[in-house]
Amino acid sequence: MIPLLLSAEAEADAPFVTRLRATGTSMHSADASLVESDALGATFAGKSGLFAIDGATADDLDGDVVLVRPQAGRVERLLRSGSPHNTLLVTERCDQLCVMCSQPPKKTHDDRFDLLEQACLLAEPDTLIGISGGEPTLYKDQLLGMVERVLTARPDLRFHILTNAQHFDADDISRLRASLYRQVSWGIPLYAAEPALHDEIVGKRGAFAQLEEGFAHLIMAGARVELRTVLVTPNHHALPDLARYVAARLQFVEAWSIMQLENIGFAKGRWSNLYVDHRADFRPIGMALTLATLHNVRAQLFNFPRCTVPADFRKYAIASISDWKRKFASACEACREQSQCSGFFEWHPDDHAETCVEPL
Amino acid sequence: MSFLPLRSRALPDGETIFVNDSGRFFLGADGFVGRLIDGAETEGDRISLRAGGHLIEDADSLAFAAHRRAVARRIAPAAPLDYLILVPTLRCNLDCSYCQVSRVNIDRAGFDWSEETLAAVLATIDGLACDRLKIEFQGGEPTLRPDLLRAVMEKAERFAQRQFVICSNLQHIDDELLAIFDRPDVFISTSLDGDEVTHGRHRTKDAETTSAFFRNLRFIVDRYGPSKVSALPTINAATPPAADDLIDAYVAYGMDSIFLRPINYQGFARKRHKQAREQDEAWRSYYEGFIHRLIARNWADQDRVLEETYFSIGLRRIFQPGRERHVDLRNPNPMGYDYIVVDHDGAVYPTDEARMLARSGVIDLSIGTIEMGWDSEARELLNSHATNQFDPACMRCVYQPYCGRDPIDDLARYGRIDMPRHDTAFCRRHMHLFDLIFRLLYTDCEKVRYSLAQWLRLPSIPDSFGEVMA
Numbered sequence: 001m002i003p004l005l006l007s008a009e010a011e012a013d014a015p016f017v018t019r020l021r022a023t024g025t026s027m028h029s030a031d032a033s034l035v036e037s038d039a040l041g042a043t044f045a046g047k048s049g050l051f052a053i054d055g056a057t058a059d060d061l062d063g064d065v066v067l068v069r070p071q072a073g074r075v076e077r078l079l080r081s082g083s084p085h086n087t088l089l090v091t092e093r094c095d096q097l098c099v100m101c102s103q104p105p106k107k108t109h110d111d112r113f114d115l116l117e118q119a120c121l122l123a124e125p126d127t128l129i130g131i132s133g134g135e136p137t138l139y140k141d142q143l144l145g146m147v148e149r150v151l152t153a154r155p156d157l158r159f160h161i162l163t164n165a166q167h168f169d170a171d172d173i174s175r176l177r178a179s180l181y182r183q184v185s186w187g188i189p190l191y192a193a194e195p196a197l198h199d200e201i202v203g204k205r206g207a208f209a210q211l212e213e214g215f216a217h218l219i220m221a222g223a224r225v226e227l228r229t230v231l232v233t234p235n236h237h238a239l240p241d242l243a244r245y246v247a248a249r250l251q252f253v254e255a256w257s258i259m260q261l262e263n264i265g266f267a268k269g270r271w272s273n274l275y276v277d278h279r280a281d282f283r284p285i286g287m288a289l290t291l292a293t294l295h296n297v298r299a300q301l302f303n304f305p306r307c308t309v310p311a312d313f314r315k316y317a318i319a320s321i322s323d324w325k326r327k328f329a330s331a332c333e334a335c336r337e338q339s340q341c342s343g344f345f346e347w348h349p350d351d352h353a354e355t356c357v358e359p360l
Numbered sequence: 361m362s363f364l365p366l367r368s369r370a371l372p373d374g375e376t377i378f379v380n381d382s383g384r385f386f387l388g389a390d391g392f393v394g395r396l397i398d399g400a401e402t403e404g405d406r407i408s409l410r411a412g413g414h415l416i417e418d419a420d421s422l423a424f425a426a427h428r429r430a431v432a433r434r435i436a437p438a439a440p441l442d443y444l445i446l447v448p449t450l451r452c453n454l455d456c457s458y459c460q461v462s463r464v465n466i467d468r469a470g471f472d473w474s475e476e477t478l479a480a481v482l483a484t485i486d487g488l489a490c491d492r493l494k495i496e497f498q499g500g501e502p503t504l505r506p507d508l509l510r511a512v513m514e515k516a517e518r519f520a521q522r523q524f525v526i527c528s529n530l531q532h533i534d535d536e537l538l539a540i541f542d543r544p545d546v547f548i549s550t551s552l553d554g555d556e557v558t559h560g561r562h563r564t565k566d567a568e569t570t571s572a573f574f575r576n577l578r579f580i581v582d583r584y585g586p587s588k589v590s591a592l593p594t595i596n597a598a599t600p601p602a603a604d605d606l607i608d609a610y611v612a613y614g615m616d617s618i619f620l621r622p623i624n625y626q627g628f629a630r631k632r633h634k635q636a637r638e639q640d641e642a643w644r645s646y647y648e649g650f651i652h653r654l655i656a657r658n659w660a661d662q663d664r665v666l667e668e669t670y671f672s673i674g675l676r677r678i679f680q681p682g683r684e685r686h687v688d689l690r691n692p693n694p695m696g697y698d699y700i701v702v703d704h705d706g707a708v709y710p711t712d713e714a715r716m717l718a719r720s721g722v723i724d725l726s727i728g729t730i731e732m733g734w735d736s737e738a739r740e741l742l743n744s745h746a747t748n749q750f751d752p753a754c755m756r757c758v759y760q761p762y763c764g765r766d767p768i769d770d771l772a773r774y775g776r777i778d779m780p781r782h783d784t785a786f787c788r789r790h791m792h793l794f795d796l797i798f799r800l801l802y803t804d805c806e807k808v809r810y811s812l813a814q815w816l817r818l819p820s821i822p823d824s825f826g827e828v829m830a
Contacts, residue, residue, distance in 0.1 A: 212422040219425035240823070248384065248413045249426045251433075290813075290820045296680040312819045 001346045002324035006056055008068055008075035011049030015069045017078070017118040018046045022062035030122055034058050051075075065122045067115055078119045079127065085322030086123075087130035088116050090143060094135040096164055097203030098189075100232055100274055102265040105134050113142045120150040120157065128158045137167040144175065151180040160226070162187040165214035166207065176221035185224040185254065188214075192235045193245035201234060212249075219252050227253045228302075231260055231285070232274045239288035247295035256292055257320075258285060260303035264347045279308050279356065289316055305332075306341045307358045321345060327353075335359035363416040364409075365427070368393075369758040377798050378829075380414050382430030383678065383761035385826055387802050392829040405829065412827055433681050434761045435749075438694035442490040443687075445701040445712055446481065448473050448508040450500040454529050454569070457562040458594060458633050460626035461712075462719045463500050471500070473508055477706035480730040482515045492521035496549075498712065500704065503528045506536050513543070525549050530576040531569065541580070541588075548580060552591040554601040554609045562596065577613060586614030597622045597643040598635060603653040607666060619669035620650055625773055626716040637773050638785050644792050651796065658814060659807040665814045672815045674793045677762045679816060687711075689764040689790075692747035696727045696739040708734040710742060713768045723771055742767060745777055753781035759794040801825040 018032040022042070027033065032046030037058035044051055051068055053061065053075050063081025068074075079086045090113065094105035120129055136143050147159055165188045168176075188211075191201040195208035218225055227250060229235070229242065239258070246256055261267050261275050278285055285301075292299035301309065302320035309317045320342045328343045329350075335341070337360045344353045365381040368388070376393050379385040388396070395401050401409075409415035413430070416423045450471040452463035464471050473481070485493070493516055497509060503526065516522050526540070527549045533541075540546060553559040556570050564570040580589055591613075593606060610618050622643055623633045654666045673686050687699060695710035702708055707726040709715040714725035727742070728734030748754035748765040757763070767777045769786050781787045800808050802825070813821040 216421040216425040219422075219429050245411070248411060249422055251426065252429050286820055287823060290818050290822045293818050294679055294816060294822055294825070296683060316819070 001327075002080075003055060004077050004080075004324060006053050006075050006077070007073055008051055008053045008070075009073060010051035010068050010070040012051070012068070012070055015067060015071075015112075015115060016048040017065065017067050017115050017122070018044075018048065019065045019122045020044055020058075020061045020063065022058040028122070030118070063124065065119045067112075067119065078116070079123050079129070080324075081124060083323060084128065085130070085324060086127065087132050087322075088119070089132055089134070090116065090136045091134040091139055093138055094133060094164075095138065095166070095204065096135070096207060098230075098266070099201050099203060099234075099270065100230055100261055100265070100267040102262045102267065103132075103134075104265050109134075109139075111139075111142075113139070113146050117146045117150060120146070121153060123154070123157055126156050126158075128160060131159055131161040133162065135164055135167075136161055137163045137165075140167050140172075144172075147184060148178070148180060151183050155180070155183070157183065159184045160187055161185070162189075162228075164189065164202070164207070164211065165218065166210040168214045168217045170217060173217050173221045176218070176223055181221070181223065185226055186218065187226045187228055187257075189228045189230065190242070190246075190250075191229055191232070192238045193242045194238060197234060197238060201232065215250060225250075225253045227256045229256070229258050231258060231276050231278065233276055236276045236281070237284050239284045240291060243288040243291035243297075243299075246297055247291060251295060251297060253297065256297050256299045257302045258288065258299065259320075260301070262303070262345050262347070263349060264345065268347075278304065282310055282313070286310065286313055289313055303342050303345070305343065305357060306337050307335065307360050308356055317342065319343075329353045329357045331357050331359050333359075362418065364414065365416075366414055367756060367758045367760075371795070371799065373799075375802075377758055378414070379758040379761065380427075381761065382413070382427055383434055383681065384413050384430070385678075385758075385798075386412060386414070386829055387798075387826060388829045408827065408829060434691070436682075436690040436692060436694070438692075438697035440490050441488060441698055441700065442492055443494045443496075443699035444481075444485075445496045445498055445699065446502075446512065447498050447500060447701065447703045447715070448502050448505045448512075450704040451504055452499055452501040452529070453504070453531055454501070454563060455565075456594075456628075458596075458623045458627075458629040460624040460629055460716050461498075461500070462627040462716070466501075466504065471704050472505060473704060474706070477702075477730060478508060478511060480706060481512065481702055484730060485512070485515045488519075491519060493519040494523045494525070496525040496527065498527050498701075501529055501531075502526055503532070503537055506540055509540055513540070513546075523547065529563075530573055530580065531564075532572075533576050533579070541584070548589045550577065550589065550591050551594060552577070552609060552613075552615075553593045553595070554606045558601045558605070558609075562594070581613045586616075589613070589615065590617065591615055592619045592621055594624070595620060595622050595646075596633065597639060597646070600643075600646050603646075603650045606650075607653060607657065611664075611666070616664055616666050617669050617672075618666070620647060621670075624713075624716075626713060627720055630720055630722075639789060647792075648796060651800075655808055655811040658811045662810075665811075667815050671793065671797070674762065674790075675797055675812065675815055678794075678797065681761075688766070691760075691764045692743075692749070693765050695742045695746055695768075696734055700727075700734060702730045706730045710739065711768055713772060717768065717772055722775070725768065725771070748781075751781055753787075757781075759790065762794060763790050802828070 018030055021031045022034045032044035035043040035045050041052060041054040042058040042061060064077050065079035067076040067078050078088060091109050092106040093109045163186055192198045198208040199205050263271060267274055289299045299316060301317040304317045306314050306317045319340055325346045326343045327346050332338055366378050368376050368378050370376050376388045377385060378388050406415060413423060413427055416427060450464050451466050451468060453466050513524055522545050524546045530550050556574060560570040564573055622639055623629050625637045651668060651671055654668060658666055673689060676683055700708050701712050701715050703715050706729050708728045708730055709726055718724045718726060727739040728736045745767045746765055748760055748763055754760045766786050770777045770779055770784055773785055800812060809821050
């Protein structure tokens, strides 16, 4: 696992964003240059003064865009150099309470939009920046303002924003039609075609109806959407119906990701009730993939190790897990398809991972 | 208030196919049809119709948005020019009885590109704004001028995605030509009418010429693998080869896609094969029989998937609009925009058939020249009739969302474009094709369903290909 949060000490009092440079080339005014380093850490100096980071070497950190929080004694690696998997957390508040939530929400909101915007502006060329929560659109105006300013200054960047899509209204359509939103895709969860089942899974009555309104606005805005469905016991056998629903009403989505459960957050404590062993009954998942493909919906499987998926469906199982939180079972070393494989989340139970793989 | 954008067509066996404006469909059994006519739908009927996007309630803004988008998706936009069909020479070393382009003898002068035409073609390639390019060399026999092929290919090196298709009769191959074929971005398209006797009948005629072709085809397939070559048969509908013989001829060369194409009523065929103007019932039953042979063979040998190219195109247009780019079946059918034909004399035509008509002296459908451009009044005139959207017959047809429009085909056969649609060969062909597809989509036969799933590139056979309202 690659650590994203490190301890740090800084001269400054207020939090600041900077880009770390271990070598002295092309200095930007927001860059911090290396002062000294050893195997345990590195010290940098920038316009906010000196700061020292523990637990990573200067080479590891070179090019990272970080948020230094002196009061907390922490540094957050917001945008790791060279990584395709960078996600900014804009709030921990949420208006849903999904049964499997991997990042259970909090009541308080720590507004960091200004700092995150500075970080985006320092991103490497052509970076895809993920935005997550909580529910980012609870702060819709700040979010859209940040995205628009960043993309105006940096048209090379792209955003992927996770949202429950329940806070868009008709007035947003013309705003979201702006051409810079071609650089933005929205990752939106939908768990079932049956309103009551979806509402039950997300822990919010009326969520399905509100979400349908949101989809209607996004269609009219020409928005790019990735639909996301986490597989849990309650929706396992409802997946073919969901595929028919997607084909009939949500054919506009760019992709439909069916995601195997993460053993973290609420799902950890509810694992035995929620986890579906897809090896034992792949049929509903396979039928959903077939129906989606029939109707021109690009379906994909996230977090399904390739060897656990029947051969005819293996092409749907992609390397979905971010590098910093991915692991493989020991038997995976011998597998020819490891580079195309999701592997497992770092927090997936080892005893389960070790017993369910068969190297290809 | 609710909105029911449905059309219907009774199928021969008594059931009715319903298709909405976006191309979504279902099969209605007698009971349902009766309730619908009487305005006596049950709540269950309405729920199913709503779920399928066939019944749209005022308050259902998602259904409206999805429907509008799906209707829009059926309309093919004219993309920027990225596909050139080039005719560097009209000369040919064969004399097929049904030659659709009225080729000239190999020793004739004045039927190759001039210096000026070549320069204008190269300048056009330089001016293209796209990052991918497809070039198809037609003829005549384009391999008679390898120098021109090379000049064009060198000019197109800058395109990251490029594909050159050389349409050749493969009668003559030498080292100079092989150096061109060796390029991985070069593909070969040829004609293969069936076994040696069938192929020789209208094309190669004498035994030596026939065996030269089969020798060369074998050599090419052995050297590059079957994915390098595609082939088309031209079928004389009066004496078609046995389906299995034709399939065997293709399978022998590793080719799985067969585009079953009756003689094109163009060029020399207009005089020598007059019956080719219309395809009759005999042709249609041959075509159906052929599809059923493919289905049986696919089931018997699941290691390969044989397909009839046009059937697969029709099938995919029902479910997957925009997935592929087949310029012979689309709507609208923008002409002279995303692809053009540059003839041996530098004239620009909207389609290959348009060039053939001019060559036959029927009507000059050139829209300009490669030197002077083709943004012309003639192009505008053609495009004002290049859609089925407002045709009174098409507007009532269930298959309109999947179908296309081809004014040039109408001109070729009837000399006019305002024929009642049902009286055109184009319409009859496509009504038959889509009727056949829908019959197959709703059969219970596992063998049929297996082939359909393969032709649609599905990972498994779906529970059903479409809903049934009982």
